[in-house]
Amino acid sequence: MKRLLLASTALLVAVAAQAADGVHFTHVEKANPREAGKTAADVLSPEIAEVPVATGAMMLENPSDRIAYYGYGSDGPLSPVPGDVQSKVHNVEATKTEPDKNTYLVLDGQKGADETYDYGTHFLFQGHENGPGGGVFGALTRVNLDADEAHRVTLMASEQDNGKPVPTIDGSTFDPFAKVLLLTCEDDDKGGVYAATLDFPSKVTDLSGVMGRAGYEGVQVASDGSVWLVEDVGGKAGETAKNAKQPNSFVYRFVPTDKADLGAGGKLQVLQVVGSDGEAIVFHKDTRDADIMSAGMKALHSYGAALKARWVTIHDTAKDAFAEFDANAAAKAAGGTPFKRPENAQFRPDTGFAEYYFTETGDTNAKTEAGAEFGGFGAVFKLVQASPSADEGTISPVIVGDVEHTGFDNMAFASKDALLVTEDAGDKLHKQRDALDSGWVVDVTADYSKPDVKPVRFLAQGRDAAALLDTEINGGEGFQNDGDNEITGIHVSDGDATVAGLIGTKVPTPFKDGWRVFYTHQHGGNVTYEIVPADPS
Template sequence: MSPVTEKILAASAIMLVLGATHTQAQPTAQLTHIAAANPKVAGFVAPNILSKELEQIVWASGAMKLENPTVLIGFYGYNNDGPLVPVPGAVQVPGSIIEASKTEPDKNTYLILHGQTGPDSNYDYGSHFLFQGHEGGKQGYITRINLEADGAHRVTLMADKDINDKPLPTFDGSTWYPWAQILLFTAEAGKNGGVWQATANYPSVVEDISGILGRGGYEGIQADSDGNLWIVEDVGGKAGTVNKNAKQPNSFIYRFIPKNKHDLRAGGKLQALQVASKRHAGPIVFNPADPDGDILSLDVKDLHSYGVTFDTRWVIIHDTDVDGFVPFDANAAAKVKKATPFKRPENGVFRPGTAFGEFYFTETGDTNKNTEAGADFGGFGGIFKISQKEPSADSGRLAIFYKSDVAHTGFDNIAFWSKNKLVVVEDAGDSLHTQRNALDSGYLFDINTDYAKQVNQPIRILAQGRDPSATIDSPLTDGRPANGFQNDGDNEITGVHISDGDPTVHGILGAKNPRPFRDGWRVFYTQQHGDNVTYEIIPAKQLHASNRHEWNDQDAD
């Protein structure tokens, strides 16, 4: 047994209380608020800071060698096209590669699967696994972190080509679809993006199913209890002519209704969310000839106003029975069918205990402190809630749950910590980090809190730091595109995933109330860019010896 595994097992046996409260006006919380984000200081590395009740352990880092490398792909987070850090005296100029291309492991999916194999036919890989796609580098690939394996067998390359021997695209989102016993991966690549399905066994058999689900800037993907797939698109819009620091809403929320949930290749209907305007008859739509008008439209302001609830309906934008199985541009189809655009929504999750009747999704915004849209017109994004009587309902309601400001913006990954607590993390980007002198943070929201009252603020449970590699890379990104540097800079938080690993239909996210650190529930995330480290969050070590009470998450049940 590896030392890391021993530490996990020891941590899982500890019972403790998270009794500390947030100093701001908040309902009682079990995780202590971190007072400030880490500042961005040129040349300085900063450690991650977690709420004092938590700590983290490393499961994989970018420099960890794959157990079955290829000529191009040798590491968890690097291609084989250069040194892992620049050699002394190296100068980045166009056409040069002074450090290896980083492959950026992204969204995590945790599963308990029995009988899994790997490249080493004589090795027992265990039954606990963390899957992820990679969104950077020369091409995409799928890896599996073997949580019960030794270092030599810790990370397995599951696939780098599809069934047609075509290199995989870079992947962002992932989820498990239990009816068909497949993993789904999304590519946020516009007209080259889409959805790929992959078997969980080694080697993974991967197939492009974008002729059914469409091509788009897809990122978040989740299944509901009816087997429908909800897809969140992240496509940036045009900057305004007048509002040069703001972008036009240009992304959509989709729902796919399969003909056969045991085989998605059978086809189905792709729908997009349409929101009725409060200002005029008809829906809120994309206006291609007027980016500035959309950026500061009263419709967009209403969408980002507390206390305003909108009627929604799903409009069919593609039906394989009518339109066939040729890959199509979902974003363009959504615009033709008058679906409603948002400002870069990235991920979404179902609230547990609602029978999949509530869906929360993040909106990134403009990631620019100087956006002319400001908070009132969605310049900093937010968190939205879709409410429906049932997951397959044709209509529902939409309201903003949290309107972001410059201190809480660039929201990306999202996961329910418990039935009433929601974790949301930032991906603000280097420019905004510099503008506000603050790196990314992870926040805990209470679903029962009224955030329209400014006294109520989310609890910062993670102040993301900056690792050595990201500290080296950050100034190199300042010279792009002129210097040709291919990697990203500051770290971001991604892959936040809270699951008990249940691979049955009863284990899809939203079906059970999460219970972190109890009953097999585990919490993972990746510190993307830089060293690309995937962590598991566990109860804090300093409480182990002094506190033997049970973890007290008041709304876990």
Template structure:
């Protein structure tokens, strides 16, 4: 039985004191990652101050399923687990990805007579035969728990598989991102269920790219972090050429993104010259002096935003944002997947992750960003400023790499999670983890972040991992197997669900488990489980 939220809030306030509301949490580190053991199911391990419960899971029925999908985390194209007669065949798993939590009134669903409550999680689905958008109705009973909002756009065309999501309060729209230079981009949709799709693409406005992370700032600009993997080197076959960009979109009318605007990309200056992409020079870029400098602690770089596309002069036909960023002289990174603003700082500090090569054999190593890391972009003149400063906040290593989703837990604590991938799991014999980083710590001194989640592997993902092993070994029964293997941590999200402009992530310092702040993450792949994190019993989330 869970403590009611008002009891949790009262206990925490008593333990911490009102004056310490914004102080960081002292969370006990989980000692180690879970090992990757063939055929072995592993439970998740959390800091002893934390517990979790299932908010939704893949086999839950949609209240209004379609031909594409009738279940939350599966397409309707096969059995949920492999059958003995066809061990390499199962339903496509759709991977509900980044979470967007909102508190809304007057929401509707497929049942016109049902009260859907006020607390909702919105997700796009990242894989499967086509994309779709779901709403988890956190206050609802099982029959009404999950609503399918859209599996096609307003023109009846299939949606792409989605990765990132956010709420844009200036227009009252949900925004979803899709990866793929000529298939990716940004789509918008309504939060309410209308019975028909409200999803529409903005690829002629914001371009097509490997878009993943997307956040709004207080001025109404959109910050988009691209995950577009580069080509492997010839002399450096286990490393990839930096190929992804950080974008900012400045809308003409923030109440209507379809009105157009200017797409910009971040340019970093090192030693008097911009760091740029060099076509046909994979190995040179992988081990360039610029990459070494960017991944060196203590260095500070000037930045500016360069124009990639302006709808006023370039029109509204879909365009390749990645290619345009290269032509504009923007700076490529090694898969910078997601970013968030440090709360309570006036949107002047933007932290973003860099995934790296996800290969322990990377010739780039730590020094050239082979294991990625975390950067902070500071703009003292505000989020709309044209110039700023960039520095490395944390340099990844083999034990802390593949950093992907990110959220602030408190004003000075930021949580980043790994997406290391099955191959690296084998290489280091370790599944993924979530870490708390302290913005007040200098990680150049050798300090380590605090592991707060050591992700396990559920039964479905364990079967999938074995099926992928069979596929890699050339066993015919697994040749067409299409699903991922090990679980991945994604959708790490701390929010109070405020849908107003004052509720944009980055305005208010979070206070988890108090004053409506809630904490979610998704155990993607396998069973596709959405977890809500809460204080362990007895309440033990103390501040430093």
């Protein structure tokens, strides 16, 4: 079937800049301002454009009683009626499901709700970060990239194999060893990791008995079959540093007993970093401000540092059985090193899975007392080991955030050296800096300690009409939807579902040899885009 391409909404501008090793995006000079009462068009590097592949208002081919559309639940209208009033029993607008991390796969023989339809071979899977019932009812969907609009989006699962609702889903990746999608739920001590089969309807299984309960978000699989997880759990505000939060999230590695069957058990480990003073950087329950402004946080966020790191086992099914456990609490008890909300991660291609990069969102507050020095604006970190199975390594910051570059969230390598990093700064910080989110090209070989070395902005996100409407309603009693658009789900893949296609193995070549790039305009209209060359010729 011919791939469906809808009209592009990109507005393009040009200023000279480029990344290191063949990925050339001209720098977009400014972020879009956050102007009251106004929408704004996305601005992309002139080399690229964006094409919608699924919109929030697109009806599912198999709608359920709770979720009828790609980006909307079934609990209210797609757009508020003027004068309508929100209440505990009535929504002026349907709950936005917020499609999150995308996973692209090329598959044969996929089925859907229509047994007579040929769904093609190119598919984009995503979990949904929100859902009806106060976020209780999540979903797994599949965008059928070769299909017509009537068959464009399939609801793959809204229930687990135990009959419970699929939770809200944040991260996803494909595990070619176990041949399942791995989905993560960010719901603090109620979150976890779930395995979902690729067939329709998908069978979703809770893996919390082996990986624990935690606010997991980013998930990647290494070449040895280990599962690497980052946790996004916000800490408490400081007692004196009221605009900064205590680091409260951890980096984990799950080493399975059988990489083809994750449910068979294994060891969950937490990353522990040793500070420049030789002491482990750990969480302190009763000293929030001391953790926020600690020497350890300063060392972690200092350019040129290469701190020692090691993996500490916090749960082993061979000794601790398969009962659910609180991974965050176990990480703290074992002396794991807390970070300020890591959100996503990837292995650098062509390094033998020896280099692992992850984002740290920070405080998303321009007034943070932590500043850049103590990680108040987040960072991108690099963990280097001899192999993914090694028990020790070194960690250092690639780039330390500032007010202009902060809220680091989703990420994907577009080449060996060029790392696409997107922001989720949030409405508050948008207002404070009068700037909406951006997408950056971070050259992982560059020295960002130098004042004149900056990442390249490839996307200045705008604000669609649905998001503007939500910002105007937001703050009203009981309104359940977020405001400004967020850049999420940045994903670069050739869709290879074999072990040879494991993300981090091949060096990506966007727009060539089957490599494709996707991201989602979360909130507002909840539109998922493919990024394509501006000039297809």
